[in-house]
Amino acid sequence: MTRHPAHDEASDLLNREALFLDRSEWDAWLALYCEDAVFWMPAWRDEITPTEDPDRELSLIYYQGRRNLEDRVWRIRSGFSTASTPRPRTVHLVTNVLTHEADEGCCAVTASFCTHLYDRRGERTHAFFGRYEYRLRREAEDLRIARKKILLLNDTIPAVVDIYSI
Amino acid sequence: MPAVEECVTRLSDLVDDRPQDGVFRVSRAIFDDPEIFELEMRHIFEGGWVFLGLAAQIADKGDFFTTTIGRVPVLITRDTDGELHGLVNSCPHKGARVAQRLHGNAKLHVCPYHNWSFDSAGRNRAVKAARAGCYAPAFDQDSHDLPRLPAFASYRGFLFGSLTADVPTLPEFLGEAAKLLDMVVDQSEDGVELVPGGVNFAFNANWKLQLENCSDAYHFTATHPSYIRILERRKTAPDKTTARSVWENSQAWSEAAQGVQGGSYSFDHGHVLNWGLIGVSDALPLHESADALAARHGEAKRDWMFNMRNLTIFPNLQIAENASSQLRIIRPVAADRTEMQTWCIAPRGESATARRQRIRQYEDFFNPSGMATPDDTICYENCQRGFASRVEPWLQGYARGMTATRAGGNLFSDSGEFQPARSVLADSQLCDETLYHSYYREWARRMARSLAP
Numbered sequence: 001m002t003r004h005p006a007h008d009e010a011s012d013l014l015n016r017e018a019l020f021l022d023r024s025e026w027d028a029w030l031a032l033y034c035e036d037a038v039f040w041m042p043a044w045r046d047e048i049t050p051t052e053d054p055d056r057e058l059s060l061i062y063y064q065g066r067r068n069l070e071d072r073v074w075r076i077r078s079g080f081s082t083a084s085t086p087r088p089r090t091v092h093l094v095t096n097v098l099t100h101e102a103d104e105g106c107c108a109v110t111a112s113f114c115t116h117l118y119d120r121r122g123e124r125t126h127a128f129f130g131r132y133e134y135r136l137r138r139e140a141e142d143l144r145i146a147r148k149k150i151l152l153l154n155d156t157i158p159a160v161v162d163i164y165s166i
Numbered sequence: 167m168p169a170v171e172e173c174v175t176r177l178s179d180l181v182d183d184r185p186q187d188g189v190f191r192v193s194r195a196i197f198d199d200p201e202i203f204e205l206e207m208r209h210i211f212e213g214g215w216v217f218l219g220l221a222a223q224i225a226d227k228g229d230f231f232t233t234t235i236g237r238v239p240v241l242i243t244r245d246t247d248g249e250l251h252g253l254v255n256s257c258p259h260k261g262a263r264v265a266q267r268l269h270g271n272a273k274l275h276v277c278p279y280h281n282w283s284f285d286s287a288g289r290n291r292a293v294k295a296a297r298a299g300c301y302a303p304a305f306d307q308d309s310h311d312l313p314r315l316p317a318f319a320s321y322r323g324f325l326f327g328s329l330t331a332d333v334p335t336l337p338e339f340l341g342e343a344a345k346l347l348d349m350v351v352d353q354s355e356d357g358v359e360l361v362p363g364g365v366n367f368a369f370n371a372n373w374k375l376q377l378e379n380c381s382d383a384y385h386f387t388a389t390h391p392s393y394i395r396i397l398e399r400r401k402t403a404p405d406k407t408t409a410r411s412v413w414e415n416s417q418a419w420s421e422a423a424q425g426v427q428g429g430s431y432s433f434d435h436g437h438v439l440n441w442g443l444i445g446v447s448d449a450l451p452l453h454e455s456a457d458a459l460a461a462r463h464g465e466a467k468r469d470w471m472f473n474m475r476n477l478t479i480f481p482n483l484q485i486a487e488n489a490s491s492q493l494r495i496i497r498p499v500a501a502d503r504t505e506m507q508t509w510c511i512a513p514r515g516e517s518a519t520a521r522r523q524r525i526r527q528y529e530d531f532f533n534p535s536g537m538a539t540p541d542d543t544i545c546y547e548n549c550q551r552g553f554a555s556r557v558e559p560w561l562q563g564y565a566r567g568m569t570a571t572r573a574g575g576n577l578f579s580d581s582g583e584f585q586p587a588r589s590v591l592a593d594s595q596l597c598d599e600t601l602y603h604s605y606y607r608e609w610a611r612r613m614a615r616s617l618a619p
């Protein structure tokens with residue numbers, strides 16, 4: 001499969017998103033997303049099969065529209081959520097980035113991730129890991145995220161999984 | 167007092183139940199003492215009925231799912247004749263788990279260790295190389311089948327099992343609380359099902375924190391202000407991409423609300439319900455069936471199906487119908503560790519639009535990746551830390567509603583046609599805590615098998 005002409009730009013975008021999440025740079029993070037972006041983390045039907053149809057099957061997260069991500073950011077910033085305050089420290093490792101041409105001029109990206117999380121309050125260290133699938137669309141000058149699917153492989157959740165942990 | 171007796175825990179040191187004095191207190195020890203956890207395993211989870219799953223999970227012949235009763239692995243099957251079976255999932259030969267998948271379909275279950283095999287009813291079909299095995303006749307006199315659960319029964323598709331036969335019948339155990347399961351099942355003529363996709367999460371806290379939280383009206387505005395304010399944000403700046411909520415027009419949690427907004431009911435054997443008035447709201451996916459349900463069950467029962475209802479069937483089943491509809495199984499792992507298995511439970515045959523709405527509302531509120539449940543579980547973990555203290559061992563969280571609780575039912579239970587043992591009618595701020603007494607009276611009754619009074 002041929003690498004997308006914008007491979008380096010796409011790869012940078014993934015790394016930038018990871019950094020924004022790890023640094024709580026929420027406005028910069030939201031700006032990476034198209035207004036109609038789909039943000040999807042499936043659940044699992046059994047040991048090996050993730051759910052595939054968000055309208056008939058449960059997902060861990062399924063949002064159509066950046067507005068929903070803005071709500072999540074609002075909650076994290078608000079101080080009204082004890083689960084989010086103080087937020088755990090995280091570092092995202094994003095790797096195995098492959099790009100190729102997709103329909104409607106989009107850039108399709110697959111990647112692997114591991115987010116190491118340290119929750120000082122809960123005295124808990126955890127690593128969430130899985131795979132990403134992106135659709136990136138050019139809006140004005142920049143590539144933006146039109147769709148992000150997060151396949152979380154270790155889905156027994158230690159109390160909380162939030163947008164910064166995946 | 168002789169020193170030796172100071173080491174022996176007495177039930178009255180754990181639950182202080184003196185209604186005549188207006189006192190009900192629970193000791194922190196019941197949440198963090200490993201010896202008490204061991205007794206709970208023996209007398210509550212492995213010594214009585216526990217919920218296993220829905221018959222709808224094994225709809226076809228040969229279907230099975232695996233779960234646990236206490237620490238014991240169990241296998242629930244529908245055999246090739248369509249009969250349901252509750253089996254101990256442990257090979258009689260060496261004890262290995264025979265079925266290892268969460269669920270599936272199999273005519274034959276073959277133990278992967280030495281290939282003893284069992285049919286879908288748990289009957290032994292083959293002992294590998296039996297004839298060459300030089301077995302004594304005594305071996306042939308033993309059953310080589312998977313052991314049957316000493317008690318196993320279904321109430322309208324809700325499957326329960328017990329590792330002891332010394333239990334009341336399932337209808338006796340459920341009692342009047344069975345009518346609250348009816349309110350779940352009767353939302354469709356075809357019953358209920360689990361939406362595909364289970365969500366599991368774990369927390370470092372005792373299982374009874376989850377037991378209580380489901381029944382806890384007092385925490386909602388304190389623990390979930392971020393969720394409540396997001397609902398307000400969505401209302402002031404509507405957007406078709408966000409999920410609607412049953413609470414967007416409800417007064418049930420508003421501190422400004424006047425009059426009866428809900429309350430609690432307690433039943434024998436530790437089952438409880440807390441509830442809030444919602445009414446026939448179009449924010450609920452059930453709205454499409456409102457007229458049909460009234461025609462089939464009458465308006466009063468239809469209205470009950472729309473009310474917020476958090477039901478616990480002691481000790482491990484919770485069905486929460488509030489922001490959406492959730493079925494939870496509580497699985498205690500250690501005194502300070504609990505695993506939750508959760509699903510979206512839904513009426514069969516609802517429209518695609520209603521199903522989508524139900525799923526979105528569920529993810530929003532109930533998931534550990536959502537905007538409410540994580541705030542609960544982090545509070546459980548904070549409680550667990552605090553339970554270490556014995557400076558003042560008694561907790562004060564069982565006292566609200568003490569002068570409001572009444573024996574028997576009230577107008578609302580009459581309209582739902584069920585008879586609770588006790589009831590509380592509440593405005594939005596009463597937030598009854600006496601419903602927990604039902605949990606701990608059943609808990610104490612079971613634990614009395616090992617603990618002195």
